[in-house]
Amino acid sequence: MGLSLLGQAVAMFVVTNIDDLLILAVFFGRACGEPAAAWRVVAGQYLGLTAILAVSVAGALGAGLLPGSVIPFLGLVPLALGLKAGWDAWRDRGGDDEDATPATAGVLRVAAVTFANGGDNIGVYVPVFAVAGLGGMTVYSAVFLAGTAVWCAAGWFLATRPVIARALSRWGHIALPVVLIAVGLLILAEAL
Template sequence: MFAVTNIDDLLVLAVFFGQAAGQKAAAWRIVAGQYLGFAAILAAAVVGALGAGLLPEPVIPYLGLLPIALGLKAGWQTWRHRDDPDDETGPTIRGASSLQVAAVTFANGGDNIGVYVPVFTVAGISGTTVYAAVFLAGVALWCAAGYFLATRPVVGRALSRWGHVILPIVLIGIGLVILIEGGAFGL
């Protein structure tokens, strides 16, 4: 269940890790942000399973505005620094902050919440605790896999050269998918 609901996060993590390109502090910010965002997803799912309903269902598609805003910001920064002589491959973005990664993770987690709430409802407290522990271990595996993908020579070169362009496109794309699939704006 974790893998199916988070397969898209693997690509996003690889892009974020590609942006970090050898910067250990930036890589740890990505890991921290992924855990923070996923913890928020788990919290929303647990609260939803308990019947409190953290967010009204009609609001969830509008979470897609978060990655769109972050993508537009990253695109603007890339455009502003397009002529900077950082290196031969183009501008370097120093890596996303933990809060940016967390926001993208949470905004992209509407499907997770939708799947986890009914499962947690029937699993009870002990079952939900086991699911949460397994999912948090899965986050570590996902971070390792995203880092692995970003550090493969072919992928790493592509992300190093084009990551500053890919990141805004991926973030805006994720935001649009969340908005469209969620039925925002009557789409």
């Protein structure tokens, strides 16, 4: 179970944070190679992710007050979010996302953008954490914190590789709904 849980945590982090990777690339691009500005981006990303994890863990612990037979039905949340994200991606196909570009790279701005952008992730994390239990939440949290370091490094890398950033921007909106729907269905499968 340990290796399986670790793989699930890595996969969930990657899929639910693809959009964060692109936003990080934009923030790092705006840092213009200034080390202090880059560290503000890193600090803001960690602050935002820590807030997302805190809300998710609190929600999962609150869900622990529910009868065990109800918890798998929390999978309806990521399923609904995935369907909405899929609908939004289909509706906005061919649209331009330039108005969503972050402006500056201050710690609080990066944290706020990370938290706002990851708000939908909370709806995914709460039911997964509730099913995973305390040990599972610890693994997920540790993977997400380590993944953030990788994401920051990758965001910095992408900030200097516009071709890669354009490819992720083009396909990330398709991967997210598919994975959210899959996560929701897997959680619902626990009810069977």
